[in-house]
Amino acid sequence: MSKLNYFLKGNTKIAYRYYKRSKKNLVFIHGLLSDMNGKKSTYFNNYCRKKNISFLCFDFQGHGKSNGNFVNYGVGDWFNNLKDLLHYLKIEDPILIGSSMGGWVAMLYALRCPKNVKKLIGIAPAPDFTVDLLWKELSAKDKQLIKSNKVVEKKVSDDFVYKYSPKLFLNSEKHLIKNIKKTYSGEVILFHGSDDLTVPHYYNDKFYKNKNFPKLINITIKNADHSMSDIFSLKKISDFI
Numbered sequence: 001m002s003k004l005n006y007f008l009k010g011n012t013k014i015a016y017r018y019y020k021r022s023k024k025n026l027v028f029i030h031g032l033l034s035d036m037n038g039k040k041s042t043y044f045n046n047y048c049r050k051k052n053i054s055f056l057c058f059d060f061q062g063h064g065k066s067n068g069n070f071v072n073y074g075v076g077d078w079f080n081n082l083k084d085l086l087h088y089l090k091i092e093d094p095i096l097i098g099s100s101m102g103g104w105v106a107m108l109y110a111l112r113c114p115k116n117v118k119k120l121i122g123i124a125p126a127p128d129f130t131v132d133l134l135w136k137e138l139s140a141k142d143k144q145l146i147k148s149n150k151v152v153e154k155k156v157s158d159d160f161v162y163k164y165s166p167k168l169f170l171n172s173e174k175h176l177i178k179n180i181k182k183t184y185s186g187e188v189i190l191f192h193g194s195d196d197l198t199v200p201h202y203y204n205d206k207f208y209k210n211k212n213f214p215k216l217i218n219i220t221i222k223n224a225d226h227s228m229s230d231i232f233s234l235k236k237i238s239d240f241i
Contacts (some may be wrong), residue, residue, distance in 0.1 A: 013068075016057065021052050021053055021055070026094065043238075044097065054091075066081075074171025075108070078239050096121065097241075103123060103126060120174045124193060146166050190207075191228060
């Protein structure tokens with residue numbers, strides 16, 4: 001296990017691990033309220049170790065061991081975390097692999113810095129989920145609470161609660177993929193689970209109709225859920241690295 005390091009910039013403190021192995025780099029970007037120590041990140045690190053590929057994983061602000069309270073951030077902040085860390089580590093031409101919300105951040109980076117990305121892989125990616133998924137599912141009461149600058153909590157299990165803050169919506173508004181008229185011409189592979197109850201497997205079919213990603217492949221894996229952490233899914237995803 002590589003040493004835990006921190007990138008510091010102003011009030012930003014990003015926890016990361018970087019395994020320098022070769023010129024080929026894979027960057028794993030975790031999802032909402034996850035971190036760099038999940039099953040997917042661990043799997044891809046082991047894969048990269050066997051294949052002699054450099055591997056970066058990190059925690060967004062408000063997540064894991066990075067600083068800040070989750071409710072104070074949104075996609076714009078997390079995009080900057082990725083951009084600043086890649087610049088700091090001088091990682092050029094990486095393969096980005098983003099999970100769920102991390103898929104949105106990966107797409108955003110590829111469109112805004114297209115010459116800096118070798119390939120884009122999404123795992124149940126959720127671009128624009130704040131408006132196209134989450135906001136539509138919230139009740140009128142919850143929407144009013146958020147508009148009144150209140151945080152809405154949704155209990156998922158006995159030990160896990162989602163917190164939806166005004167910052168999550170406001171800070172992500174200017175970073176919707178649907179409003180970006182840029183193109184990433186590299187290879188894009190988006191994986192989905194047929195049993196995903198969070199991001200429907202057809203959610204990213206919309207990219208067939210626009211010009212953002214001309215070299216797009218959408219792949220649906222039968223019986224996989226939103227996490228896509230089962231070994232069959234992970235092996236299929238790694239075939240495209």
